[in-house]
Structures are given as C-alpha cells and as structure tokens.
Amino acid sequence: MPSANGVHFANVASGGFGAEVTVGTNPQLKKALGGGAYTIMGLVKAFGLEPYQGRLLVPGEEPVEGAMLFMAVGNSRLAGGGFEVAPEASLDDGLLDIAAVTYRAEDVELKKLAAELKTPTSPDNEILFYRQLPEFTIEAREAWHFNMDGEPVRASTFAFSVLPRHLGVVF
Numbered sequence: 001m002p003s004a005n006g007v008h009f010a011n012v013a014s015g016g017f018g019a020e021v022t023v024g025t026n027p028q029l030k031k032a033l034g035g036g037a038y039t040i041m042g043l044v045k046a047f048g049l050e051p052y053q054g055r056l057l058v059p060g061e062e063p064v065e066g067a068m069l070f071m072a073v074g075n076s077r078l079a080g081g082g083f084e085v086a087p088e089a090s091l092d093d094g095l096l097d098i099a100a101v102t103y104r105a106e107d108v109e110l111k112k113l114a115a116e117l118k119t120p121t122s123p124d125n126e127i128l129f130y131r132q133l134p135e136f137t138i139e140a141r142e143a144w145h146f147n148m149d150g151e152p153v154r155a156s157t158f159a160f161s162v163l164p165r166h167l168g169v170v171f
Contacts, residue, residue: 002075002096002162005155012079012086015158016052016070016101016144051103054140058133071100071138073160087120088132090136095132097164102129135161142144 001008051067058064069153072079074086074097086097099120101113110129116128136159 002160004146004158005071005158007148007151007153009075009147009151011074011076011145012062013073013145013147013148013158013160014071014085015073016068037116052140052144053142054138056098057137057139058131059135064129066129067103068100069103071098073098075162088130090123093132094162095134096136096160097129098129098133098136098160100129102127103133133160135159 001015003009004013033089051069053067055066056064062064068152072085074089076090076091077084077086081084087098089095105127113127116122116125119125120128126133138160142155143154146153146155146158
C-alpha cells in the first residue's frame with residue numbers, strides 16, 4: 001500500500017500541471033460541463049504554465065535537482081480514464097514507479113517526448129524521468145498539489161513509501 005506524507009493511495013498520485021487543473025476547476029463548472037471542464041481549465045492554465053522547481057531525494061543517492069511539468073507516482077500502470085502513466089508498475093513488486101516530464105527550455109520538443117514515452121525506462125531519455133523505488137522524497141521550492149487517487153493534497157515536501165502486500169483484494 002503506497003503513501004505520501006502518511007496519506008494512503010491505491011493507484012496513482014499525480015502532481016504538477018494536471019493536479020493544478022483538477023484543484024483549480026470550479027465545482028459548478030464541473031457539474032455543468034462534466035469532464036470538459038478540466039479541458040477548459042487546462043487550456044486556461046496552459047497559457048501560464050510554469051515548471052515546478054525541486055529535487056528528488058532517494059536514500060543513499062545524491063539529490064536530483066531540476067524542474068518538471070508533470071509527475072505521476074504509480075502503484076499500478078493506469079491512472080483514471082485508463083491513461084498509462086507507469087508502464088512498468090506492478091501492484092505486488094514493493095516498488096513505486098515515478099514518471100516525470102522534466103523541463104529544460106532547450107528540450108521543449110513534443111516529438112522527442114512522444115518518442116520517450118514509448119521507451120520510458122531508456123537511460124537515454126532526456127525529458128522523461130522514470131525510476132522504480134521503494135521510497136523517496138520530493139521537495140519543492142513552493143507548495144504544490146498532488147492528487148492521491150483523486151483527492152487533492154498540498155505541501156512542499158512529499159515523502160513517498162510503499163508497504164508491499166498490505167492491500168487485500170478479493171476476486
């Protein structure tokens with residue numbers, strides 16, 4: 001069972017642009033337009049898109065500093081709506097998969113990102129950062145939103161961990 005700052009989630013925690021759109025969409029707009037409300041808010045926010053500055057802390061490793069636009073931490077491959085965010089994830093491997101679209105002004109190339117999404121674990125990727133870890137911490141310069149299976153949480157530090165084989169499922 002994965003958690004971030006003690007908040008458990010079963011599937012995916014996402015942070016960055018998508019989480020901001022989810023939190024920033026007016027409840028009345030959601031009711032009136034359904035899922036289309038997120039698209040509208042996403043387009044509005046896209047014009048003011050700013051990368052999130054921070055670092056990844058992994059026990060026993062040097063911190064990884066950088067900027068990113070979107071991050072997903074998956075205990076399973078798919079997020080809501082069937083969108084694959086962690087293609088190598090497995091519910092019972094004791095690892096969390098972290099996938100982040102990093103930001104460097106010279107790398108803003110959608111064609112390159114699309115190619116890297118097809119090979120997420122390639123060590124040659126420059127835009128897509130993908131790791132499998134039992135625990136890690138994300139520290140940001142400012143508080144930001146994470147969506148934990150659809151529930152918004154705001155903080156500047158998120159400590160992620162997983163307790164393997166702690167979620168009983170009956171078929």
